[in-house]
Amino acid sequence: MSLLKLENLSVTFGNFRAVDQISYSVNEGEVLGIVGESGSGKSVSSLSLMGLIDYPGKVSADQLTxxxxxxxxxPEAQRRKITGSDIAMIFQDPMTSLNPCFTVGYQIIEALKTHQGGTKKELKHRAIELLTLVGIPAPESRLSAYPHQLSGGMSQRVMIAIAIACNPKLLIADEPTTALDVTIQAQIIDLLIDLQKEKQMGLVLITHDLALVAEVAHRVIVMYAGQIVESGPASEVFSAPKHPYTQALLASLPESAAGRARLQALPGVVPGQYDRPKGCLLSPRCPYVTDHCRNVEPTSQGSLERQVKCHTPLNTQGRPAA
Amino acid sequence: MFQFIFRRLSLVIPTFIGITLLTFTLIRLIPGDPIEVMAGERGVSAERHAELSAQLGFDQPLYVQYFHYVTGVLQGDLGNSLVTKEPVLSEFLTLFPATIELAFCAAIFAIFVGLPAGMIAAVKRGTLFDHSVMTFSLTGYSMPIFWWALLLMLIFSVTLGWTPVSGRIDVVYWIDDVTGFMLVDSILSGEDGAFSSAVAHLILPSIVLGTIPMAVIARMTRSSMLEVLSEDYIRTARAKGIAPWRVIIIHALRNALIPVITVIGLQVGILLSGAILTETVFAWPGIGKWLIESISRRDYPVVQGGILIVATIIIVVNLMVDITYGIVNPRIRHSR
Structure with missing residues (x-):
């Protein structure tokens, strides 16, 4: 059963479309990876799911259920009951995501109290359970610790504890390991995946790490300039990418440049507000670009299960189909 | 920590020397001397003038007079007023409660209006409310105190008749001086309506004196709050599904208050210096009015002593703010 379903979701800031008509769904117990360069709208789209887009940002969709x-x-108040309990989110930089003025215990218990309530003793007991669950040693004494007394990895574990406090059905992790060092990254991802399996949560994992997505995600969405350019089962998308952008992302991995002198890169940057091309948004950077691409914006082809937004999707040999 | 306090304290000594020198010379630079002022329009003969000068010690060279003054100060003797012959310190202590009362009420006004105004302006930034608060606080900050006082007096006391024009309490009440604080003494006196009369007399002076600190607090709270509201932990709080007011009052305000508290501490100096003008306009019998009158009477010991005490209070408060900040923020304590 699909947990979250969105159809043609857009987030606009004035004239600028940070997220441009994206559609996807997340099923119960499914891990969905969202990848793409910085500025491709990954974070903004997930913040809009949490209702965290502020004025002047505007969220519109044909369907967001x-x-x-x-x-x-x-109504706002009803939505807040879902936010933080059924849908929870963890963020990129754990060191600044916890309030420096309050103890770890206070911040966990606040989440519990807001959505579930209970006596002081119960709440404290539950907070200790949560800290144990996310692998924090000596949880009882950590309750009275302030965020500046914790390392980055510890802070992210606390953030995860806050997020899973009310047993969410959907967890959004926005680059949860970007600010952490490599050894801690693996631990945090393992923790997230373990929790996801144990609680059968839907997990939206936003990341730059393609290898990680290939390993843990069931399905993957590739975003570029606010649009979904390709989506499908992770194994299919990575073994036989249909969009030139996905192909370029995979080619830019250091692993695929083994034995070569230089890493492969896609020249140029994601278009911003003032340099959006007329046709396909990738046309200035695409190696297979045609005049048709420069003038006409492609539409999404295929089913919701396996879509690609390109005039000439790549075949299994990685060449544009004629 | 002790080294930190000691370092701050050692900086105070040159400040004190500077204050004594400045007040001593400046008051003597003003044309006219206390004897001429005391004599008034009748005038005084040259012989009598010389006689009185010798009596008061004004015939000695300035450096000798300064030496006497400083030795006195070091022994805790600020001298006697030339007009009333009372010790400067005891006069000060009699009048100080009136100033404290006024400054305290002004501070209450400044904090209870400035903080919420700045907070709401930050939350509703860019709106009409925000622009009004910022315009009003800028105007309040730049407006001369005496003019603001006269303006309010004209509107509320003269035209509307809502508040009394000046003084601490209606003349129909005779209040015994128990604590020196009229709000307390009027209750202790048990007289009907004395307390409300005292409150009514406090309203306008408190608003006038509190306007500048209020403007500073409002602007500081707004900018501090704006900074905090864009922090990641505010996003985390909202992602928990907490009500918006709770995000602002509990999560944002607590952090935003840290710099604001420092600013509030620094307003004490402004309150005391502002009291001089406010008290003069409202005929408020505090140290501000006392100092102004002593200047026009060329009452040298009162001017020197009074300013020295006020300066000491400001220095002590600043020192306390510095030290508390050093305790709160270890990075300040350790920096050289």
Missing amino acids: FMDQDLLSM
Whole structure:
């Protein structure tokens, strides 16, 4: 059953479309990877799911439902009951994501109290359980610790504890390991995946790490300049990419440049507000670009299960189909 | 920590020397001397003038007079007023409660209006409310105190008749001086309406004196709050599904207050210097009015002593702010 379903979701800031008509769904117990360069709209789209887009940002969609409830039309107060309990999110930089003025215990218990309530003793007990669950040693004494007394990895574990406090059905992890060092990254990802399996949560994993997505995600979405350029089962997308952008992302991995002098890179940057090309947004950077691409914006082809937004999708040999 | 306090304290000594020198010379630079002022329009003969000068010690060279003054100060003797013959310190202590009362009420006004105004302006930034608060606080900050006082007096006391024009309490009440604080004494006196009369007399002076600190606090709170509201931990709090007011009051305000508290501490100096003008306009019998009158009477010991005490209070408060900040923020304590 699909947990979260969105159709043609856009997030605009004035004239600028940070997220441009994206559609996807997340099923119960599914891990969905979202990849793409910086500025491709990954974070903004997930913040809009949490209702965290502020004025002047505007969210619009043909459909945005969570467990068949329409998130866009429901009153603020009702939406807040879902935010933080059924849908939870963890962020990129754990060191600044915890409030420096309050103890770890206070910040975990606050989440519990807001959505579930309970006596002081129960809440404290539950907070200790959560800290144990995310692998923090001596959880009882950590309750009274302040965020500046924790390392980055520890802080991220606390953030995860806050996020899973109310047993969310969907967890959004926005580059959860980017700010951490490599050895800790693996631990945090293992923890997330273990929790996801144990609690059968839907997990949206936003990351730059293609290898990680290939390893843990069931399905993957590739975003470019606010649009979904390709999506499908992780194994298919990575073994036989249909979009030139996905192909370029995979080619830029250091592993695929083994034995060569230089890493492969896709020249240019993601278009911003003032340099959006007329046709396909990738056309200035695409190696297979044609005049048709420069003038006409492609539409998404294929099913919701396996879509690609390109005039000439690549065949299994990695060449544009004629 | 002790080294830190000691370092701060050692900086205070040159400040004190500077204050005594400045007040001593400046008051003597003003044309006219205390004897001429005391004599008034009748005038005084040259012989009598010389006689009185010798009596008061004004015939001695300036450096000798300064030496006497400083030796006195070091022994805790600020001298006697030339007009009332009372010790400067005891006069000061009699009048100080009135100033404290006024400054305290002004501070309450400044904090209770400035903090929420700055907070709401930050939350609703870019709106009409934000622009009004910022314009009003800038105007309040730049407006001369005496003019602001006269303006309010004209509107609320003269035209509308809502508040009394000046003084601490209605003349129909005779209040015994127990604590020196009229709000307390008027209750202790048990007289009907005395307390409300005292409160009514406090309203305008408190607003006038509190306007500049209020403007500073409002602007500081707004900018501090704006900075905090864009922090990652505010996003985390909102992602928990907490009500918006709770995010602002609990999560943002607590962090935003840290720099604001320092600023509030520094307003004490502004309150005391502002009291001089406010008290004069409202005929408020505090140290501000006392100092102004002593200047026009060329009452040298009162001017020197009074300013020295006020300066000491400001220095002590600043020192306390520095030290508390050193305790709160270890990075300041260890920097050289």
